[in-house]
Amino acid sequence: MVDDVSGDPSSERARPRxxxxxxxRLFVTGGTFDKEYDEIHGTLDFRDTHLPEMLEMAxxxxxxxxxxxxxxxxxxxTDADRSLIARQCLEVPEPHIVITHxxxxxxxxxxxxxxxxxxxxxxxxxxxxxxxxxSSDGLFNLGGALTVVQVLPPGVYVAMNGRVFDWxxxxxxxxxxxxxxxx
Amino acid sequence: MVDDVSGDPSSERARPRxxxxxxxRLFVTGGTFDKEYDEIHGTLDFRDTHLPEMLEMAxxxxxxxxxxxxxxxxxxxTDADRSLIARQCLEVPEPHIVITHxxxxxxxxxxxxxxxxxxxxxxxxxxxxxxxxxSSDGLFNLGGALTVVQVLPPGVYVAMNGRVFDWxxxxxxxxxxxxxxxx
Amino acid sequence: MVDDVSGDPSSERARPRxxxxxxxRLFVTGGTFDKEYDEIHGTLDFRDTHLPEMLEMAxxxxxxxxxxxxxxxxxxxTDADRSLIARQCLEVPEPHIVITHxxxxxxxxxxxxxxxxxxxxxxxxxxxxxxxxxSSDGLFNLGGALTVVQVLPPGVYVAMNGRVFDWxxxxxxxxxxxxxxxx
Amino acid sequence: MVDDVSGDPSSERARPRxxxxxxxRLFVTGGTFDKEYDEIHGTLDFRDTHLPEMLEMAxxxxxxxxxxxxxxxxxxxTDADRSLIARQCLEVPEPHIVITHxxxxxxxxxxxxxxxxxxxxxxxxxxxxxxxxxSSDGLFNLGGALTVVQVLPPGVYVAMNGRVFDWxxxxxxxxxxxxxxxx
Numbered sequence: 001m002v003d004d005v006s007g008d009p010s011s012e013r014a015r016p017r018x019x020x021x022x023x024x025r026l027f028v029t030g031g032t033f034d035k036e037y038d039e040i041h042g043t044l045d046f047r048d049t050h051l052p053e054m055l056e057m058a059x060x061x062x063x064x065x066x067x068x069x070x071x072x073x074x075x076x077x078t079d080a081d082r083s084l085i086a087r088q089c090l091e092v093p094e095p096h097i098v099i100t101h102x103x104x105x106x107x108x109x110x111x112x113x114x115x116x117x118x119x120x121x122x123x124x125x126x127x128x129x130x131x132x133x134x135s136s137d138g139l140f141n142l143g144g145a146l147t148v149v150q151v152l153p154p155g156v157y158v159a160m161n162g163r164v165f166d167w168x169x170x171x172x173x174x175x176x177x178x179x180x181x182x183x
Numbered sequence: 184m185v186d187d188v189s190g191d192p193s194s195e196r197a198r199p200r201x202x203x204x205x206x207x208r209l210f211v212t213g214g215t216f217d218k219e220y221d222e223i224h225g226t227l228d229f230r231d232t233h234l235p236e237m238l239e240m241a242x243x244x245x246x247x248x249x250x251x252x253x254x255x256x257x258x259x260x261t262d263a264d265r266s267l268i269a270r271q272c273l274e275v276p277e278p279h280i281v282i283t284h285x286x287x288x289x290x291x292x293x294x295x296x297x298x299x300x301x302x303x304x305x306x307x308x309x310x311x312x313x314x315x316x317x318s319s320d321g322l323f324n325l326g327g328a329l330t331v332v333q334v335l336p337p338g339v340y341v342a343m344n345g346r347v348f349d350w351x352x353x354x355x356x357x358x359x360x361x362x363x364x365x366x
Numbered sequence: 367m368v369d370d371v372s373g374d375p376s377s378e379r380a381r382p383r384x385x386x387x388x389x390x391r392l393f394v395t396g397g398t399f400d401k402e403y404d405e406i407h408g409t410l411d412f413r414d415t416h417l418p419e420m421l422e423m424a425x426x427x428x429x430x431x432x433x434x435x436x437x438x439x440x441x442x443x444t445d446a447d448r449s450l451i452a453r454q455c456l457e458v459p460e461p462h463i464v465i466t467h468x469x470x471x472x473x474x475x476x477x478x479x480x481x482x483x484x485x486x487x488x489x490x491x492x493x494x495x496x497x498x499x500x501s502s503d504g505l506f507n508l509g510g511a512l513t514v515v516q517v518l519p520p521g522v523y524v525a526m527n528g529r530v531f532d533w534x535x536x537x538x539x540x541x542x543x544x545x546x547x548x549x
Numbered sequence: 550m551v552d553d554v555s556g557d558p559s560s561e562r563a564r565p566r567x568x569x570x571x572x573x574r575l576f577v578t579g580g581t582f583d584k585e586y587d588e589i590h591g592t593l594d595f596r597d598t599h600l601p602e603m604l605e606m607a608x609x610x611x612x613x614x615x616x617x618x619x620x621x622x623x624x625x626x627t628d629a630d631r632s633l634i635a636r637q638c639l640e641v642p643e644p645h646i647v648i649t650h651x652x653x654x655x656x657x658x659x660x661x662x663x664x665x666x667x668x669x670x671x672x673x674x675x676x677x678x679x680x681x682x683x684s685s686d687g688l689f690n691l692g693g694a695l696t697v698v699q700v701l702p703p704g705v706y707v708a709m710n711g712r713v714f715d716w717x718x719x720x721x722x723x724x725x726x727x728x729x730x731x732x
Contacts, residue, residue: 021346021364024345032405032408037410037495037496037499039398039494039495039543040541040542040543042398042410042439042470043410044403044408044409044410054323057318057319057320057323058320058323058324058344058345059311059312059320059344060323060344060345061343061344061345061346061361061362061363062344062345062346064345073408104408128242128405129242129403129405130403132499132500132501133403133498133499133500134317134498134499134500134683135240135498136240137240137241137242139322139323139326140237140240140241140243140322140323140325140326141241141326142323142326143322143323143324143325143326143327143330143345144326144327144329144330144331145330146327146345147326147327147328147330147331147342147345147346147347148327148330148331148334150347151331151334151335151347152334159330160244161241161242161243161244161245162241162243162244162245162247162326162329162330163204163244163245163330164330164333164334175406176406177405177406178244179244180244181204215588215591220593220678220679220682222581222677222678222726223724223725223726225581225593225622225653226593227586227591227592227593256591287591311588312586312588313586315682315683315684316586316681316682316683317500317681317682317683318681358589359589360588360589387712387730390711420689423684423685423686423689424686424689424690424710424711425677425678425686425710426689426710426711427709427710427711427712427727427728427729428710428711428712430711494608495608500683501606502606503606503607503608505688505689505692506603506606506607506609506688506689506691506692507607507692508689508692509688509689509690509691509692509693509696509711510692510693510695510696510697511696512693512711513692513693513694513696513697513708513711513712513713514693514696514697514700516713517697517700517701517713518700525696526610527607527608527609527610527611528573528607528609528610528611528613528692528695528696529570529610529611529696530696530699530700544610545610546610547570
């Protein structure tokens with residue numbers, strides 16, 4: 001998050017500092033984020049992830065390492081899928097991880113990661129509207145997640161629509177679609 | 184940034200927490216962000232700010248209070264303009280402030296604010312491409328700034344293209360257009 | 367379409383002329399064109415038509431009179447729906463009519479109109495991708511239909527993706543999604 | 550425009566027909582259409598043409614042969630440039646030609662082509678807003694031009710914002726930016 005503030009607190013050097021730039025790991029799991037319109041069948045489905053083109057549009061200057069783990073609707077995500085995500089979080093060297101995820105079970109995956117992945121800062125994010133739509137919230141959410149993950153202390157968080165939640169203090173309101181705190 | 188971690192560090196309550204939702208002040212000053220195409224004259228100029236429609240697209244669930252202070256190209260921003268911005272930062276009650284700003288002199292304004300506005304968390308952001316263009320980085324940057332401002336300790340920062348910089352450790356590279364650390 | 371070329375063919379006045387501007391009737395029936403993403407349920411459905419905002423983006427200088435007749439997926443369009451469309455075509459005073467329509471049964475509706483609506487120029491058009499997506503063909507198709515309807519002789523036509531077909535010389539290839547001539 | 554209606558006018562075969570698909574030549578000359586934002590200098594300039602990606606978005610099923618002749622603001626177009634365009638129109642085998650052109654002197658170029666290129670159908674079009682902007686009229690205008698060029702009799706026309714004008718019956722209103730008939 002911020003550099004250690006040890007030493008003389010009155011000195012200039014002791015001032016909290018913004019993070020030095022370090023690689024951020026970005027895991028793609030699908031979700032509304034990456035849904036596309038199938039023009040033959042008139043349905044929404046998955047093809048390739050939009051994350052690389054989003055990072056290009058964002059003119060991202062972070063060292064972001066993208067890996068697609070799966071492309072699923074989060075309602076269809078299994079325990080095995082969540083175990084795979086947790087293992088990947090443990091195995092990669094980066095301490096800062098962003099995961100794009102369907103919104104319906106994002107909180108469930110956050111809980112699994114909180115139990116199994118200590119000592120890393122993990123931020124889950126997603127979109128209410130597919131990126132392929134002109135009016136998606138996805139680029140805003142991705143900007144929020146990639147920026148805040150560098151600053152938060154180790155833990156598991158959900159970043160959606162401008163807000164940051166602890167994994168154990170958030171739910172998706174099924175009626176309104178809005179992520180809200182339990183507190 | 185995070186709740187105070189004083190007290191028994193082994194207790195659940197001592198764990199760092201994501202921020203409780205609090206209002207964020209958003210000051211608009213113009214910049215590339217808000218430039219539009221004048222179809223009569225074929226030039227780029229300013230009309231109304233795009234911030235409210237961007238917050239709508241973002242489905243922002245933050246309590247964001249928007250105020251337009253000026254609509255200028257940052258190359259034309261004067262000392263008086265910067266004094267006005269500093270006074271506004273001091274006067275509003277919110278401790279978390281995001282400022283949209285042209286990129287060319289964003290660092291200059293950050294320095295003025297660092298000198299005059301103690302005890303608030305101020306994040307300046309902008310865009311390399313006007314929001315009115317389909318391929319703007321603005322929504323990504325706005326998401327980053329509004330999310331990270333809630334978490335950073337008091338100070339003045341620049342958040343651009345996924346990175347967060349201390350006000351005194353950043354410059355815009357005039358040749359490449361990229362914000363980069365001095366360190 | 368063009369002014370009558372009777373009279374002295376060598377005179378300047380005998381040259382074919384572009385159409386004088388006259389009102390065009392635009393009937394909306396739904397189809398892929400107007401499908402939107404329901405962010406609560408993750409499905410595609412209909413809300414308001416996008417035609418007025420499309421005409422605004424197009425900076426249309428035609429006198430276009432828009433009327434929404436229905437908002438349906440064309441696979442669910444009934445004989446009664448098609449009769450209603452035919453009656454509306456007969457009743458409105460405008461001789462030039464554009465109809466936005468789902469692609470799956472566009473040719474079926476064209477046949478009904480060819481049987482029941484003589485002496486008017488009717489152009490059906492649609493989109494392979496919803497307008498709400500950033501990458502829709504809809505604005506292109508709408509431009510084609512509204513422009514060409516002023517020039518074609520009375521009859522019923524399908525205008526899609528840059529091509530114009532007679533109602534009795536076109537089919538949608540179900541495998542490729544492409545409209546193609548029978549000839 | 551339509552097939553020859555010679556022969557027995559009462560027969561089915563005598564009915565006017567939509568055009569058989571034939572290649573359309575598309576000449577690119579620049580103009581607002583192709584202006585882009587230079588993020589280093591904050592200016593509007595030209596790089597590559599957007600026409601191929603526009604035809605892809607349009608899912609164009611026409612056989613369109615694109616050739617970039619120049620990339621200029623039409624206020625800077627010279628007599629030599631217009632002669633080059635006229636020669637190209639004469640030399641290509643296609644009888645149907647669309648030209649993308651800046652709006653300020655589109656009518657001047659149309660006049661030159663009307664004097665020098667007989668027996669071809671030429672439609673000039675452009676955009677009030679650069680294609681690179683999300684809200685451009687360009688895709689609508691391109692759809693109109695490419696569709697109507699197949700149907701109009703030989704001559705030179707301007708197709709903008711849903712209307713079609715004869716080359717000698719149109720001007721751009723400098724105050725409003727709107728193309729309007731002289732009649």
